[in-house]
Amino acid sequence: MSSTEQAARPLSQTAQRGPLARFARTYSLQIGIVFVAIVIWLLFLAGSPQTFLSRNIYAAFMSSTPYFALMAIPLTLVVITGEIDLSFPSVMAFGMTAFDIVFTATGSVMLGFIACLLAGMLAGYLNGVLVVKIGMPSLVATIGTQFFWRGAVMVITNGQGLGMGAVQKSILYPGLVHRIGGFVPMQFIWTIIFAVVVWFFLNRHKFGAHVFLTGDNVESAKLMGVNVGRTKTLTFVIVGFAAAFAGFVVSEDLLFFWPTMGDGYMLNTLASVFLGGTSVFGGMGTVFGTFVACFIIGAINAGIVAAGMTGFWTNLIYGFIIVVSVSIQTILGKRLR
Amino acid sequence: MADVIQLRNVSKTFGEVRALHDVNFEVHSNEIVGLLGDNGAGKSTLTKIITGYHQPDPGGELHWKGERIDHLSVQKARDLGIEVVYQERALADKQSLWRNIFLGREMSNKWGVLDIAGMKSETRKLMQTVMGFTSSAITADSMVRTFSGGERQGVAITRALYFEAELVLLDEPTMGLSLTETKKCLDFVNEIKNTGKSAIFIDHNIFHVYPVADRIVVLDRGTIAGQFMKNELTLQELIDRLYLVAQTGSLAEKGEVR
Ligand SMILES: Nc1ncnc2c1ncn2[C@@H]1O[C@H](COP(=O)(O)OP(=O)(O)OP(=O)(O)O)[C@@H](O)[C@H]1O
Numbered sequence A: 001m002s003s004t005e006q007a008a009r010p011l012s013q014t015a016q017r018g019p020l021a022r023f024a025r026t027y028s029l030q031i032g033i034v035f036v037a038i039v040i041w042l043l044f045l046a047g048s049p050q051t052f053l054s055r056n057i058y059a060a061f062m063s064s065t066p067y068f069a070l071m072a073i074p075l076t077l078v079v080i081t082g083e084i085d086l087s088f089p090s091v092m093a094f095g096m097t098a099f100d101i102v103f104t105a106t107g108s109v110m111l112g113f114i115a116c117l118l119a120g121m122l123a124g125y126l127n128g129v130l131v132v133k134i135g136m137p138s139l140v141a142t143i144g145t146q147f148f149w150r151g152a153v154m155v156i157t158n159g160q161g162l163g164m165g166a167v168q169k170s171i172l173y174p175g176l177v178h179r180i181g182g183f184v185p186m187q188f189i190w191t192i193i194f195a196v197v198v199w200f201f202l203n204r205h206k207f208g209a210h211v212f213l214t215g216d217n218v219e220s221a222k223l224m225g226v227n228v229g230r231t232k233t234l235t236f237v238i239v240g241f242a243a244a245f246a247g248f249v250v251s252e253d254l255l256f257f258w259p260t261m262g263d264g265y266m267l268n269t270l271a272s273v274f275l276g277g278t279s280v281f282g283g284m285g286t287v288f289g290t291f292v293a294c295f296i297i298g299a300i301n302a303g304i305v306a307a308g309m310t311g312f313w314t315n316l317i318y319g320f321i322i323v324v325s326v327s328i329q330t331i332l333g334k335r336l337r
Numbered sequence B: 001m002a003d004v005i006q007l008r009n010v011s012k013t014f015g016e017v018r019a020l021h022d023v024n025f026e027v028h029s030n031e032i033v034g035l036l037g038d039n040g041a042g043k044s045t046l047t048k049i050i051t052g053y054h055q056p057d058p059g060g061e062l063h064w065k066g067e068r069i070d071h072l073s074v075q076k077a078r079d080l081g082i083e084v085v086y087q088e089r090a091l092a093d094k095q096s097l098w099r100n101i102f103l104g105r106e107m108s109n110k111w112g113v114l115d116i117a118g119m120k121s122e123t124r125k126l127m128q129t130v131m132g133f134t135s136s137a138i139t140a141d142s143m144v145r146t147f148s149g150g151e152r153q154g155v156a157i158t159r160a161l162y163f164e165a166e167l168v169l170l171d172e173p174t175m176g177l178s179l180t181e182t183k184k185c186l187d188f189v190n191e192i193k194n195t196g197k198s199a200i201f202i203d204h205n206i207f208h209v210y211p212v213a214d215r216i217v218v219l220d221r222g223t224i225a226g227q228f229m230k231n232e233l234t235l236q237e238l239i240d241r242l243y244l245v246a247q248t249g250s251l252a253e254k255g256e257v258r
């Protein structure tokens, strides 16, 4: 046997364990989350077959999960850059306040919708400025803006809600919340669109490459010429946009805007991102993981309701999920290091 | 000989620390400059000014091939043809090898859509040719975090050479490398010389610097203590002078004027 053949042997051996093992390793996070989803679903199915065999629960599921999945998917980007955004629940309401103002002034739903999205982006941009330009830790900056925007919403609306009946005549109603075939809600389709678009930019575009690099090692990224500040700011703007969009979808679906809207979205959104395997330490995460995790969280919520437990349980369980999934990440991370 | 890069009256202050003080420094075309100096002398700071990472204090000037550069950014430096192996290696640990090779200048189309297949195949080519990775466990998709120290350096060095720069800055590239890897690294420096390019080579081991450098510049506490052409001085004389610098802050022997 020649020496080159000898040298080549270990190589071909790894190749033999090859594609399947490599696939499993590369996508271990995604496989894990799908596995968790299936187990939880089977548990619910066994525990409450009536509920989980009926169509209704899945219809409810597809209409309410997008409320926070629309935000959790883009929030994944912020978390991958190593930052966090806690202001999105208030930004939902802030966007709708902009809608309120513009709609009341002009009577145009479309203009109101555009104002809503712009307001969300503005709020996201402000987070970016505080974190990137001022240099505040994002945890503190976005707690601050969370209260600030909620306060602004309350001051502007004087705590008054807005009936959204007029929206039903706008194209945005069928466009965003229509039930296709009376079953699949449009917001579910939009969630899939968000997931595909964010996945594309995260994994197939320079922007996403820079998101990973920024979160992985900000110093290396800067040394190698990645515009870290712009990358972070953009992720905040995207979350702001998504929060305003989600706020509009929720208000439109419920045909009412409450200025307190967004309360109650914090934990399930964050839990989805972390349960989905995105690292709190930055540099790692998948859109697919977040997407599946959103539906796990949604199922747990449905399960709690179906089991007749009080809503108090949801916070307990979401909190538990956040702590456990981040603990697992931390332990796995240490092992790898 | 024409200058590739020239620094005029460059100072760099970090808060209270003056890392560089009124430095005048140039690299000629097709010249290898060995940059020596104690820990904290300012070598890495000088490197980072040339790569556009740090901006010099007001008053300092940078000239590229005779033309004044107003505000050098990392991107601009790279476009000019400046490549670097940073002392801290500048890798992203949790990312794959191919992402690290193309860190900050991913291959993409004009809309920024990545050419992943292209980057992976280039990486594989580099692994077989320049990097000479012997471990079969390493693929283009391997996370850099799992690499050995030498392999990590291999990545940083390969990355700097791949893009065929006019001027390559090597900040302690041989640190922690085995004998064969060190030799390969020094061969790279010679290769830079042979292809008509220039380099700044920083290394604490003068036995590495001396053989490959054309000119040796000694930095001491932020100022240029002195410089000389290699052929003016034997290795032993160089060693003696470096001790002198450590004591007096000047390269010149007493009575010598430079
Ligand atoms: N970003 C920074 N902020 C503050 N001080 C800095 C910074 N970078 C360098 N310094 C200081 O500037 C001085 C020069 O540092 P530099 O890294 O350039 O030295 P060096 O010659 O590369 O040393 P070594 O041989 O140890 O790598 C040191 O006193 C260092 O503490």
Ligand SMILES: [Mg+2]
Pocket (backbone or CB within 6 Å): B043, B044, B045, B087, B171
């Ligand atoms: Mg240094």
